[in-house]
Amino acid sequence: GQNIDQPTEMTATEGAIVQINCTYQTSGFNGLFWYQQHAGEAPTFLSYNVLDGLEEKGRFSSFLSRSKGYSYLLLKELQMKDSASYLCAVRDSGSARQLTFGSGTQLTVLP
Amino acid sequence: KAGVTQTPRYLIKTRGQQVTLSCSPISGHRSVSWYQQTPGQGLQFLFEYFSETQRNKGNFPGRFSGRQFSNSRSEMNVSTLELGDSALYLCASSVTGMNTEAFFGQGTRLTVV
Numbered sequence: 001g002q003n004i005d006q007p008t009e010m011t012a013t014e015g016a017i018v019q020i021n022c023t024y025q026t027s028g029f030n031g032l033f034w035y036q037q038h039a040g041e042a043p044t045f046l047s048y049n050v051l052d053g054l055e056e057k058g059r060f061s062s063f064l065s066r067s068k069g070y071s072y073l074l075l076k077e078l079q080m081k082d083s084a085s086y087l088c089a090v091r092d093s094g095s096a097r098q099l100t101f102g103s104g105t106q107l108t109v110l111p
Numbered sequence: 112k113a114g115v116t117q118t119p120r121y122l123i124k125t126r127g128q129q130v131t132l133s134c135s136p137i138s139g140h141r142s143v144s145w146y147q148q149t150p151g152q153g154l155q156f157l158f159e160y161f162s163e164t165q166r167n168k169g170n171f172p173g174r175f176s177g178r179q180f181s182n183s184r185s186e187m188n189v190s191t192l193e194l195g196d197s198a199l200y201l202c203a204s205s206v207t208g209m210n211t212e213a214f215f216g217q218g219t220r221l222t223v224v
Contacts, residue, residue: 042201042215043154087154098167099144099213101154
């Protein structure tokens with residue numbers, strides 16, 4: 001099975017940088033995904049990590065350490081529209097290959 | 112290209128009834144996964160279909176079932192509805208369902224009364 005932990009809520013100020021952490025325990029690992037979900041909307045893909053290191057995509061970056069079972073999503077130059085839930089999800093490496101999601105981190109960006 | 116389309120967007124059903132939800136994936140995508148999202152449990156995997164075959168299944172009772180058609184469209188059925196089945200049901204499509212990005216539909220909000 002898999003267990004994914006991420007903070008429930010975070011608050012940051014417009015223009016600042018925020019780091020959302022995700023830790024996981026898994027019997028098999030085949031990639032970690034970050035999704036953004038605005039209230040009442042579908043989750044949208046942000047990033048995918050399968051190897052250790054940092055993946056940068058504009059204002060968003062994601063880091064993975066497989067040995068530590070740890071990932072973070074870094075959001076720079078925060079904007080009000082970044083207020084949303086951020087979901088960490090792990091794909092296992094067994095025959096299931098399903099995505100297991102964390103409960104999500106609700107980020108509120110304040111002016 | 113068109114995104115993932117789920118119908119209907121909203122449903123109200125009575126306890127004991129059954130319901131069928133539909134998901135049309137992005138053209139060319141052969142994998143369709145279904146998820147249940149509730150405030151208490153978050154996003155939970157229901158099942159995945161690939162080329163008309165159920166490839167993976169989550170820990171949900173047999174009242175939850177699904178199928179996929181030759182055009183990759185998928186349906187999910189819930190029989191003998193319970194109050195606890197009230198949730199947002201999301202489907203996600205991807206090319207192969209492996210190490211590829213999954214695109215979510217807008218979801219179907221099911222309320223059981």
